[in-house]
Amino acid sequence: MLTKIIEAYDHLGIVSTLNRQQGMVIIRGTVDTRPELLKILVNLPFPLETIENK
Incomplete structure (x- = not known):
């Protein structure tokens, strides 16, 4: 389900x-896409934990 949401x-x-x-x-994004990805992830209909690698 997550893959289909992100692919949309x-x-x-990725x-x-x-x-x-x-x-x-793992979701591989860029510095430019990070804010939008985080906005999507926190609003998903299931729990998740984010681990950031800087």
Whole structure:
């Protein structure tokens, strides 16, 4: 579901699965797309935890 939501917004990021059993994914975006990605993620209909790598 997350992949389809992010794909619906053109060029915001690329979703890849890190651990299917844990439901862990990574979304690769850019500095320019980060604010919009975060806005989308906090409004999703399921809980999530963000881990930022700077």
